[in-house]
Amino acid sequence: MATAKKKARAKPQGTREATRAAVTVTPATLLDYYRQMLLIRRFEEKAGQMYGMGLIGGFCHLYIGQEAVVTGVQHALEPGDTVVTGYRCHAHMLAAGVDPKRIMAELAGRAAGSSKGKGGSMHMFALDAGFYGGHAIVGAQVPLGTGLGFAHRYRKSDRVSVTYFGDGAANQGQVFEALNMAALWTLPTVYVIENNQYAMGTAVSRASAVAELCRRGESFGIPGRQVDGMDVVAVGAAAAAAVEHCRKGRGPILLEMMTYRYRGHSMSDPAKYRSREEVSKVRQERDPIEQVRERLIEEGQTDDAALKAIDKDVKAVVAEAAEFAQDSPEPDAAELAVGILAGA
C-alpha cells in the first residue's frame, strides 16, 4: 500500500514546470491583480456575513484563498472567450467583469440578480460577459465547456473556452469523455483544475489514485502543467501560454492550479478533516494577496497608503453591492416558472 502510494506520487516527467521562475509583469498588471483579488476577497467576506445574518439562503461556497486562480486566468482572456465553472462561482463572475450588485442581488434571491433571483449562489450566469455558469452537479460543467469549445471551432472563430473544475470533479467519468472528444476534435479548450486539496472533506490523496491531476489528459494526448495557484503572476503566465496554444489551433490543454480554500467547503462544514494549523500556515506563508502586496512594495511600485486607498475603494464597492441587494425587491410570484424550463 505504502509503495503504491509512493509510486503514484512520483513526480511526472515533463509535466511539472517551474512557473515561479522570473516572469515579467508590469506594475499596472500587478496593481490590477491586487485590486481584483481584493475585490473577490472582500465580496466573499461580505457574502459570508450576509449568509450568517440570514440574508442569503440555500448553499453558498466561498472562494477565499483561491483568488489568484481566477484572477490570473481571466487576465489572459479576451472578449468573446467563454468561461464555465462549478458552484464556487461568485469570483468567476466578478473576474468576468459582472457588476458586483448583480451578483450580490442574485445571492440574496432578488429580482435584480444575474439569474433574476432564481439561481442563487450555485447557478449564476452572465452570457453578456461570456460566463456560462455556475453549475451544481460536480463535473457537469466539463462537457458544457467542451461544447462551448466545439461552438467556437464550428463558427471558425479563434475564441477559446475555459472550463474550471475541482480536484474532486477531476474523478468524475464525464470529465474523461469530454477530454477525449476535445482532443479528438482539437477543440480550443483550456481545462483549469482548481486543486484546493479537498473535495468537501476528502483529501486528494484519499480520492485519487494519481495525485498529479495535471496528468489527467495524458491518455488523450492533452498536455498538462502544474502551476502554483497561489501566485497570481505564475497563474497569469501559464494561462496566457495555454490560451495562446488554443488560439493557434493546437487543441486542448490542461492546467492544474495548486491552491487552497481558507473557509469551509460551504457555509456548513464541520472542518474535522484538517487542522487549524494547516489553514493558518497557508494563510501566513502563501496568501495570494499578501504575495502581490509584498512584491509591489519591495519593487517600489507603490506604498502602503496607495494600497490602503485601493482597499477602501473596494470595500465601498462591496458595501454598495450589499445595500443594493437588500434594497432590491424579491422576484414577482408570476415569474416563478419563467426561464426555468426551455420555452417557458
Ligand SMILES: Cc1ncc(C[n+]2csc(CCOP(=O)(O)OP(=O)(O)O)c2C)c(N)n1
Ligand atoms: C455529481 C455530484 N456528486 C456529489 C455532489 C455533492 N458535492 C458537492 S461539492 C462536492 C465536492 C467537490 O469537490 P471539488 O471538485 O474538489 O470542488 P471544490 O468544492 O473543492 O471547489 C461534492 C461531492 C454533487 N453536487 N454532484
Ligand SMILES: [Mg+2]
Ligand atoms: Mg476541491
